[in-house]
Amino acid sequence: MSYFVNDKGYYGDFGGAYIPEMLYPNVEELRQNYLKIIGDESFQKEFHQLLKDYVGRPSPLYLAKRLSKKYNANIFLKREDLNHTGAHKINNTIGQILLAERLGKKRIIAETGAGQHGVATATVCALRGLECVVYMGEVDIERQAPNVARMKMLGAKVVPATSGSKTLKDATNEAMRDWINNPVDTHYIIGSVVGPHPYPDMVAIFQSIISEETKKQLIEQTGNDQPDYVLACVGGGSNAMGMFFHFIDDENVKLVAVEAGGKGVDTGFSAATTFLGKEGVLHGSRSILMQTEDGQVVEPHSVSAGLDYPGIGPQHAHLFKTGRGQYVSITDDEALQAGLLLTQMEGIIPAIESAHALAYLEKMTFTGKENVVVCLSGRGDKDMDTYMKYFNL
Amino acid sequence: MSRIKELFQNKKNILSIYYTAGYPGLNDTVNIAEALEQAGADLLEIGFPYSDPVADGPTIQASSKQSLDQGMTLKLLFEQLAALRKRVNIPVLLMGYVNPLLQFGVENFCKACVEVGVDGCIVPDLPMAEYEELYQTIFEENGLSNIFLVTPQTSPERIRKIDGLTNGFIYLISTSATTGQHLQVSEDTESYFSRITAMKLNNPTMIGFGINSKETFDKACQYANGAIIGSAFVKALDPNDLNGSIKTFMQKFKQ
Numbered sequence: 001m002s003y004f005v006n007d008k009g010y011y012g013d014f015g016g017a018y019i020p021e022m023l024y025p026n027v028e029e030l031r032q033n034y035l036k037i038i039g040d041e042s043f044q045k046e047f048h049q050l051l052k053d054y055v056g057r058p059s060p061l062y063l064a065k066r067l068s069k070k071y072n073a074n075i076f077l078k079r080e081d082l083n084h085t086g087a088h089k090i091n092n093t094i095g096q097i098l099l100a101e102r103l104g105k106k107r108i109i110a111e112t113g114a115g116q117h118g119v120a121t122a123t124v125c126a127l128r129g130l131e132c133v134v135y136m137g138e139v140d141i142e143r144q145a146p147n148v149a150r151m152k153m154l155g156a157k158v159v160p161a162t163s164g165s166k167t168l169k170d171a172t173n174e175a176m177r178d179w180i181n182n183p184v185d186t187h188y189i190i191g192s193v194v195g196p197h198p199y200p201d202m203v204a205i206f207q208s209i210i211s212e213e214t215k216k217q218l219i220e221q222t223g224n225d226q227p228d229y230v231l232a233c234v235g236g237g238s239n240a241m242g243m244f245f246h247f248i249d250d251e252n253v254k255l256v257a258v259e260a261g262g263k264g265v266d267t268g269f270s271a272a273t274t275f276l277g278k279e280g281v282l283h284g285s286r287s288i289l290m291q292t293e294d295g296q297v298v299e300p301h302s303v304s305a306g307l308d309y310p311g312i313g314p315q316h317a318h319l320f321k322t323g324r325g326q327y328v329s330i331t332d333d334e335a336l337q338a339g340l341l342l343t344q345m346e347g348i349i350p351a352i353e354s355a356h357a358l359a360y361l362e363k364m365t366f367t368g369k370e371n372v373v374v375c376l377s378g379r380g381d382k383d384m385d386t387y388m389k390y391f392n393l
Numbered sequence: 394m395s396r397i398k399e400l401f402q403n404k405k406n407i408l409s410i411y412y413t414a415g416y417p418g419l420n421d422t423v424n425i426a427e428a429l430e431q432a433g434a435d436l437l438e439i440g441f442p443y444s445d446p447v448a449d450g451p452t453i454q455a456s457s458k459q460s461l462d463q464g465m466t467l468k469l470l471f472e473q474l475a476a477l478r479k480r481v482n483i484p485v486l487l488m489g490y491v492n493p494l495l496q497f498g499v500e501n502f503c504k505a506c507v508e509v510g511v512d513g514c515i516v517p518d519l520p521m522a523e524y525e526e527l528y529q530t531i532f533e534e535n536g537l538s539n540i541f542l543v544t545p546q547t548s549p550e551r552i553r554k555i556d557g558l559t560n561g562f563i564y565l566i567s568t569s570a571t572t573g574q575h576l577q578v579s580e581d582t583e584s585y586f587s588r589i590t591a592m593k594l595n596n597p598t599m600i601g602f603g604i605n606s607k608e609t610f611d612k613a614c615q616y617a618n619g620a621i622i623g624s625a626f627v628k629a630l631d632p633n634d635l636n637g638s639i640k641t642f643m644q645k646f647k648q
Contacts, residue, residue, distance in 0.1 A: 008522070018523075020447065021541070021542040021547060022546075022569050022571075025546040164445065173447050181571060279495075281492045282492065283447075294467060294493055294497075295492040295494070295496030
């Protein structure tokens with residue numbers, strides 16, 4: 001069984017490039033070049049140099065002792081929250097900006113939900129002196145004001161997506177429309193492992209640095225590069241795919257993907273895609289998505305804007321369908337409580353996205369011997385408003 | 394002979410109109426088709442709405458959203474179209490995105506098309522390879538045409554391949570853009586159209602995207618068998634005087 005992409009752009013039944021002809025040349029140009037460019041020695045050198053000196057990698061693998069004691073297991077946190085700009089998103093934008101330069105592109109577009117990917121994109125555009133346009137749902141612009149300000153300060157133009165539900169999926173639609181209208185000079189930096197092939201593979205490759213480092217760090221700290229469990233939250237699924245990537249073929253490592261249950265999977269206010277979704281096509285790939293019987297995409301809900309997406313990447317759909325990954329969900333309340341718990345036990349304020357992965361520890365049982373890695377995908381600064389309101393701080 | 398084939402054999406400067414099913418009123422779908430035929434349309438493309446229409450500009454996005462909000466579904470559309478062939482004789486295509494079609498089931502969709510007298514469809518985000526591998530046989534067994542899009546960036550090899558896969562016409566997109574913009578025939582556009590003409594394709598061609606006036610329609614007809622008007626028509630629809638607004642709009646093109 002292969003869990004990786006085949007030469008037609010599919011992961012089992014999922015993936016492909018379901019795009020209108022207007023996007024075909026752009027996507028085809030990428031498809032033909034991405035592996036060649038990424039594999040090039042000069043690319044690798046520049047990519048790793050920037051990850052080290054600019055992003056601050058390797059990110060620590062931290063044995064959270066008090067948390068470990070509470071849960072009766074060795075809980076390791078992969079500290080993506082310590083990256084420059086505060087989340088794992090920058091790993092991908094560094095990779096894609098270097099790729100865009102090598103394709104001769106002069107203009108960068110991106111979509112963003114919580115604004116983390118928008119900030120990471122605006123950051124690398126400032127770094128390399130490229131024009132940057134970020135599409136963001138009108139609703140998200142209101143609830144993520146600090147990130148909007150950061151993007152503007154970094155020189156990006158933030159364009160509100162006013163169609164549909166005015167959130168992440170609509171921002172993605174607007175970015176795709178921009179790309180259709182600007183086919184030659186523009187590169188679209190998709191922020192997750194979604195979109196038409198080769199995006200899911202390309203983004204996973206750039207994020208795979210997370211599990212590559214984790215393996216080395218586990219050997220140093222435990223003598224064994226294979227933990228018992230690896231946990232990560234899933235919206236589109238980029239931090240999870242980065243966290244899983246080098247463990248996927250280690251079949252004794254259990255992969256746990258935590259979706260946003262919102263107010264509860266059965267309440268109608270949820271983003272738990274594998275529980276509520278069906279197979280279909282969204283944003284250029286065949287995957288699992290939340291939709292009506294008629295095939296209209298349903299608006300998800302999560303307290304965390306970064307998980308508020310009605311689909312998951314095609315590779316996740318494949319891991320789910322084959323049973324290689326365990327897909328679970330955590331409610332808004334459980335995530336917020338887990339965020340507070342980590343803050344008070346370890347002195348780390350996590351992003352609410354990452355708090356979903358932490359919250360699942362409550363539901364697992366351990367014998368004291370297990371090694372468990374949780375991807376702490378981002379820091380909670382951006383979520384202070386939500387935490388303050390919820391806990392009356 | 395199929396209605397589409399007959400049309401292209403007998404007519405030049407074919408005027409095709411796109412509109413969104415279930416808009417402006419949920420039950421206007423067949424009324425608009427009838428009014429368009431009476432006002433001189435040669436071919437109809439009825440859009441089945443989708444929540445995330447990435448290839449469309451603001452006008453068709455808005456009409457799609459309104460239609461969905463009013464309760465349009467593919468199932469309901471086929472119920473409405475049961476009356477189609479009692480009232481409309483010109484060829485009719487359904488146009489929409491792949492996901493609603495997949496949920497309905499491609500085979501069910503094709504059978505439903507045949508039952509109500511729809512002649513073919515246009516599904517912009519259904520890739521050629523998937524069509525060929527999974528769906529071509531079903532379409533052909535049901536005698537339906539599947540129309541593919543070609544843009545100025547589409548390579549000659551790909552155009553040849555499309556020409557071999559389809560049996561209705563080829564939809565030439567005037568510029569790489571979303572729907573609802575104004576056609577500007579630059580030297581580049583002209584050389585793109587001429588390049589297609591020189592390829593002597595098996596299928597006739599229609600030009601769409603950016604056709605919003607008699608002038609742009611005539612210009613497009615110089616290079617193809619006809620042209621397709623979408624956003625401009627949808628924008629012109631007046632819910633308070635549907636027939637009147639259709640007549641007024643169509644008169645501009647029939648002078």
